[in-house]
Amino acid sequence: MKKWGLLLVFALFLVFIFNILPISQDKVEDRIYEQNDKDTSDDKMTAENMQKIELTEEQIYQGNLLLVNNEHPVH
Incomplete structure (x- = not known):
């Protein structure tokens, strides 16, 4: 029973990552x-x-x- 629950949670997680997240991104x-x-x-x-x-x-x-030159920096 625990295996099926873990597989179901894992499957829902994969569906969420591959289907829902790309839709919500800009x-x-x-x-x-x-x-x-x-x-x-x-x-x-x-x-x-x-x-x-x-x-x-x-x-x-x-x-x-403030003008700064890499050869003559102003401190």
């Missing part, structure tokens, strides 16, 4: 994005549209931003 929709290889975008970072600025240490501590 459904993820697969989307296919086309890759645009053409250079029609003006937002691309090139050497022409980038500019280098110099900051002093006093400017770094002004405002709410």
Whole structure:
């Protein structure tokens, strides 16, 4: 009798795992994005549209931003 009860509980557990849990999980929709290889975008970072600025240490501590560089970290 204990064997049948254990088998029944095990069978119900398997049914719960394979049938009920996948339904309750969030459904993820697969989307296919086309890759645009053409250079029609003006937002691309090139050497022409980038500019280098110099900051002093006093400017770094002004405002709410703290600039950190891996070569010259600011403590």
